[in-house]
Amino acid sequence: MKLATWNVNSIKVRLPQLLEWLREAAPDALCLQELKTEEAKYPRAELEAAGYASAVSGQKTYNGVAILSRTPPGEVVAGIPGFADEQKRVIAATVRDLRVVCVYCPNGQAVGSEKYAYKLRWFAALRDYLAAELRRHPRLAVAGDFNVAPEDRDVHDPKAWEGQVHVSEPERAAWRALLALGLKDSFRLFEQPEKIYSWWDYRMLGFRRNAGLRIDHLLLSQDLARACTSSSVDKAPRKLERPSDHAPALVELDQSMLA
DNA sequence: ATGGCTACGATCCGTAGA
Numbered sequence: 001m002k003l004a005t006w007n008v009n010s011i012k013v014r015l016p017q018l019l020e021w022l023r024e025a026a027p028d029a030l031c032l033q034e035l036k037t038e039e040a041k042y043p044r045a046e047l048e049a050a051g052y053a054s055a056v057s058g059q060k061t062y063n064g065v066a067i068l069s070r071t072p073p074g075e076v077v078a079g080i081p082g083f084a085d086e087q088k089r090v091i092a093a094t095v096r097d098l099r100v101v102c103v104y105c106p107n108g109q110a111v112g113s114e115k116y117a118y119k120l121r122w123f124a125a126l127r128d129y130l131a132a133e134l135r136r137h138p139r140l141a142v143a144g145d146f147n148v149a150p151e152d153r154d155v156h157d158p159k160a161w162e163g164q165v166h167v168s169e170p171e172r173a174a175w176r177a178l179l180a181l182g183l184k185d186s187f188r189l190f191e192q193p194e195k196i197y198s199w200w201d202y203r204m205l206g207f208r209r210n211a212g213l214r215i216d217h218l219l220l221s222q223d224l225a226r227a228c229t230s231s232s233v234d235k236a237p238r239k240l241e242r243p244s245d246h247a248p249a250l251v252e253l254d255q256s257m258l259a
Numbered sequence: 260a261t262g263g264c265t266a267c268g269a270t271c272c273g274t275a276g277a
Contacts (some may be wrong), residue, residue: 010267012266013265034266036266060268061266061267061268061274062276107275109277147276147277164277166277203265204263204264205263213277244265245277
């Protein structure tokens with residue numbers, strides 16, 4: 001089983017690339033972030049024609065998340081229960097026998113800003129939510145754009161980024177609090193090449209210079225981590241004309257090890 | 260050089276992203 005996540009930065013603009021990537025990569029389920037559209041304008045029919053059902057939580061202009069699945073997603077829950085938030089950043093669904101939580105974590109803008117405080121509050125609420133989800137669902141995957149580069153090796157230029165938003169110690173502590181629940185960063189289950197990132201700035205030839213951050217992640221519960229056979233980033237869509245600034249990340253789970 | 264791109268929704272610039 002193949003599970004993936006991709007911040008598409010506008011599903012309207014990226015739909016042709018998304019359809020092409022679904023054809024090529026053929027994931028069983030895909031978490032999307034930054035749809036930047038309301039549900040009424042979500043391209044549900046086109047994705048159904050491509051073989052994918054959708055659970056969607058959208059809004060105009062900003063945010064918006066979806067879970068695509070070859071099988072109809074069940075028990076759909078939008079948002080973090082008990083955490084009032086206008087911003088559509090979270091959707092959860094049951095895909096086959098997996099619980100999948102799709103997240104678009106806040107950017108945080110700048111350390112010390114109001115948005116940064118919101119980011120940390122939001123992560124605390126996410127941690128509590130995932131703790132409860134883990135108790136209900138031993139087979140839990142949390143996939144999305146976390147807007148945190150967990151370690152310096154996830155940063156192209158740690159010196160330049162030191163203390164900045166996405167790498168600051170409180171943000172990394174919020175990330176580690178998720179791991180402390182028993183979730184594993186699937187990417188680090190395996191030996192990986194150096195300088196693998198999932199986001200590159202549109203400016204300054206960021207992609208060409210590989211000046212990136214690894215901020216898109218797939219977290220797996222112990223049960224799923226045991227069945228995980230690979231975790232990677234697919235840079236190919238970032239090379240296309242008019243790309244998203246994020247690349248898809250994906251894991252493969254061995255069905256027989258899940259049984 | 261603290262900018263530089265891209266998307267959006269409103270125009271013909273401001274907000275936001277990371």
